[in-house]
Every structure is written in C-alpha cells, then in structure tokens.
Amino acid sequence: MTAPRIIVPGATTAITRRTTMRKAFLAPWHSGVGQAWLYSLALAQKHTEVAVHHAARVVTHHHLTVTPEHDNLPRFTQIFHHELSCAINTLLAHQRYDQPGELFDSRATHMMRLCDDAAQSTHLNYEYLNTVAAGLVSRPEHMPGFAFDFDLWLRGHIDVRRPDFYFSDKQPEVLRLQVTPPPLLLLAFDGDMHKLVYQMRRLAEQGARELRAKRSGPPLGARAVTRLHPWSEPRTLRETRGKRLPTFRIGARGIVGHQAHVEAALETRHYRDRHEQARIARKGGDLEREFPFGTYQMRVHHGVPIADPDLGTAIVTRPGPTLRDVQLSLEHRPDHGLPPQSQSNRLQLIDSTREALIEEADAICQHAADGMDFRDPQPTAARRDSGASDDRSTDLDATPPPPRSAAVRHRFDKRRSDGSDSEAPRVVTLRDRRRGRPPGTRHGNDPPA
Numbered sequence: 001m002t003a004p005r006i007i008v009p010g011a012t013t014a015i016t017r018r019t020t021m022r023k024a025f026l027a028p029w030h031s032g033v034g035q036a037w038l039y040s041l042a043l044a045q046k047h048t049e050v051a052v053h054h055a056a057r058v059v060t061h062h063h064l065t066v067t068p069e070h071d072n073l074p075r076f077t078q079i080f081h082h083e084l085s086c087a088i089n090t091l092l093a094h095q096r097y098d099q100p101g102e103l104f105d106s107r108a109t110h111m112m113r114l115c116d117d118a119a120q121s122t123h124l125n126y127e128y129l130n131t132v133a134a135g136l137v138s139r140p141e142h143m144p145g146f147a148f149d150f151d152l153w154l155r156g157h158i159d160v161r162r163p164d165f166y167f168s169d170k171q172p173e174v175l176r177l178q179v180t181p182p183p184l185l186l187l188a189f190d191g192d193m194h195k196l197v198y199q200m201r202r203l204a205e206q207g208a209r210e211l212r213a214k215r216s217g218p219p220l221g222a223r224a225v226t227r228l229h230p231w232s233e234p235r236t237l238r239e240t241r242g243k244r245l246p247t248f249r250i251g252a253r254g255i256v257g258h259q260a261h262v263e264a265a266l267e268t269r270h271y272r273d274r275h276e277q278a279r280i281a282r283k284g285g286d287l288e289r290e291f292p293f294g295t296y297q298m299r300v301h302h303g304v305p306i307a308d309p310d311l312g313t314a315i316v317t318r319p320g321p322t323l324r325d326v327q328l329s330l331e332h333r334p335d336h337g338l339p340p341q342s343q344s345n346r347l348q349l350i351d352s353t354r355e356a357l358i359e360e361a362d363a364i365c366q367h368a369a370d371g372m373d374f375r376d377p378q379p380t381a382a383r384r385d386s387g388a389s390d391d392r393s394t395d396l397d398a399t400p401p402p403p404r405s406a407a408v409r410h411r412f413d414k415r416r417s418d419g420s421d422s423e424a425p426r427v428v429t430l431r432d433r434r435r436g437r438p439p440g441t442r443h444g445n446d447p448p449a
Contacts, residue, residue, distance in 0.1 A: 002108055004275045006247070006268070007296035008309070009071045010320030012053070012182045014123050014249075015064040016110040017081060020100050022238065024374070025088055027059040027228040030095060034145035036087035037062070038160040039167065042175035044080035048072050051323055053182050054148050056127050058134060059228065059372065063127045065114070067183060069322050074296055077109050083167075090166035097230055110245055115264060115315055117184040118251025121353040124182070124200065125207050126364060133211045133368035138219045140208070144226050150200040153181045154193060183326040188349055190342060191330040199350055207357040214361045220374060229408065234373045248316050253352050264315045271317055278304070293317055 019025045028034060037057055041064075045052055049069050056063040068076065085103035092099050114120040126133075128150070131143045140146060147158065158177045181196060189196040247268060250261045274292040281289040282304065291298055293309040294317045309319055321329075357364075 003272055005111060005296060006271060006294035006317055007071050007073055008294050008317060008319045009068055010322050012065065012067045012114045012120055012184065012320060013073060014112045014114055015066065015077060016061060017104050018061040020102055020105045022060050022233045023100065023230065024059045024228045024232045025103055025230050026057050026062060027230065028144035028226050029228055029230045030091060032091045032163050032165060033088065035163045036091065037084060038147060038158065038177060039163055039175060040080050040083035040087060042160045042177035043083055044076050045177060046175065047079055048076040050076040051180050052177065053180060054124055054127055056130050056148065057145060058130050063130060065124060065127060067322060071296065087163065087166040092230060094165055112246055113248045113316060115248055116251050117188040118349055118352045119249040120182045120185050121349060122251050122356045123249065125203050125353065125357060128204050129207050129211055130368055132208050133364045134372040135215055136220050136225055136372065137222055138212060142222050144222055150197045152179045153197055156180065180323050183321045183323045187326045188346055203353050206354060210358055210361040211365055214365045228374060232374060236373045251352065260315065267314060267316050
C-alpha cells in the first residue's frame, strides 16, 4: 500500500513520471509531441493555478518543478497526465502507429518536496542537465524540443498554440504558460531576477562540464534523437521496483543539513502514523477524528476533518511561501542595501550547489543513463564498408563484431533494393491496431518496435 502523501500549499515539488514499458513516446519523433506536452501543461496550470518553474522531457519520462498556491497538486498532475496521454495516443493513431492506451506506467507519480533553497537550486540544475547526463546531447539546448531555459524566468511565459489533434475547438487557440522562479530561490537573491538567472546559468555551465567529463563516449546526438521510433525502448535491463523513493530533499550540507534531514524523516514518519491511526478510528466509526494537516485524498473524497498546521518546527508539513508572498515581503522590506548576512547566505547557496553537482556527477550520469541506451549495434555490413580488416591472422586480439540488429520497417514501406532486409537476423514490421498485420507476408512474434 502506498504511503499517504503530504500535500500542502506553497510546497515546491519535483515531479517525475515514466512512460509505459519504457517506450520512447515522449521523444521528438513528431513535432506534435512537444506541442501537446506544453499545451497540456498550460491547460493544467489554467485549471489549478499551480506555478511552473521548470520542465524537461527526456524521451521515456518527464520532469517538472512546480509550487501549488493551494493544496491541489494531485489535481494538477491528474489533468496534465490525462490530457497528455490522450493527445499522444491520438497522435500515434494519426501517424499509423499502435496506441498503448495508457501513456504512463502503473506506478504513481513521484513527488518530492524541495524543502530549502539549496535543494531547489541543485535539483533545478539536475533537471536542466538531465539530457546531458543521459548521454542524449552534449548541451541542453541541443535537445530537440528544448523549451525551458533559466532566461525564461525573465520573460515570464510561453505562448502555446493548440495542436490540431485531440484538443477540442472549445479550448483556447493560444494558451499562456506562466513560468516563474521558485519562491525560496527568489527570496535568497532578494528579488533580483537577473542575478538569480546569471548564477543559475553559471552553475549549469559548470555542471555540464562535469557531466561531460564523467560520460564515456560521445552523446547520441540531436539527429539520432529525432529519429527514435515512438515504440523504441532502451537496451538496458528494466529497473527493479520496490526501492524506497525520497519524498523530500534537504539541500543544506554539513551538520545542519544532516540534522534537518533527520528531523524531516521523523516528521514524515509521525505524519504517517497519525494518518493511519485516524484511518483506523474512522473505520471503527469515529467520524470526528482529525487527520493530520497535509492529508489530501481523505479530505477531497470523504470530507474528513483536518488538524491545524504546525507553524513551529515543521519542515515537510509546513506550508511554504508562494511567489506572491515573497514579492509582498520584498516590497515591504526597508531599502537600506543588502545586509551582509544575506550576501553570505547567497554565496553559501551557490557554493553548496556547485559542490553537490561536482560530488554527485558520477551518480547523476549513472542514474540518468540507466534507461537511455538507444544505440543500435553496428551491423556487419557497416563494418565491412568502414574498412575493418577480415584477416584473422593480424586481428587475433580484436573484439568480436557486435551482433547484427533487426531491420525495422512499416507495413506501407517498399522493400529495400539493397537487400539489407534479407541480411538482418529478423525484420520487425510496424503495424497499426485497426488493420492488423499485412496479409500475404511472413512475420514472427515481434511486438511493435
């Protein structure tokens, strides 16, 4: 049973969701994928007023960093994932591909609260550089469909045109997606947006250099990414399930960060214990038993009473400031110059983010690249064409040639005149669900590739 989530207003949260069967449905195989992704995101923001700070689409999954103004974050993710899933299924049908039905896998959306400004700064850089760490491109802006840069915080929005598939004509033709910085990060820089963007760009450049140094081999490249088939999947083994997933992150380092992490973990355990006790009491007939502050599902679907928030020492269940709260506090702050303590905190934030990116570069690359091996082994014919020697007497220590890859073709494609189909160990024929396999030809049991 999934542990109950803590949903509070003003909690800057990192969100991740993966596609079903690790298929590359979110790859830029069609221009409509990115358009549907942005329009679904803008539509979810319109209905829930959730502030969007950054987003990244990484072939088999996506990342979001948002801050809800109200305690309705699950509603935001439900709208976004539903609209995007329906849109991609419709686009696949229009392009004569099989439809998976449900775009995302059966696991619940992963949500992790970023409890302080250091956690937000570090995670935003990780999210921004995820395509580099995964070995897809050498720079984030080289990724096809790249839309979110830190400079976007200065402009403040993206105008998204409605795709010409799935979405009703009753929806706005153009939706404005508001993109703003996280409230705690803006507060750390005393509202100076230009300094914030400048420092985030510097940190991203340094992080990209570290990740490229840790990566082995060249990136896949933008051209190869655009040629990924939507039913492609990485050649690596499927990740094991059942691991513990973090629900919060503390960015502070040293003894202060360790102590804050312990307190947040104890607070989370206490919240779950109180939630379970209240659930059992309600099941036994006590309808007046209060659930802990941060309860979402029981409050929305059953109208249970909720306890007041703990505004004292709470970390994870404490409501965070929204961007409006930060702007109001900065407006009422006396303008006597930046205090030395604020300058020291800012430098400490930058240093801790840089150190975290350097120390975690190896782990970031390994984690991001685990499910991103889309390279096809070089076929034998290509080795002969490249001038590889066939003399065994002079090439005894050479590594054996990689296995030949399957030939992938659509059922409407013409037979290749070069005979490459006949040399392949197997031929995968892509088909659509409505007409089934093409008649009169032999096929194996291959699923859509």
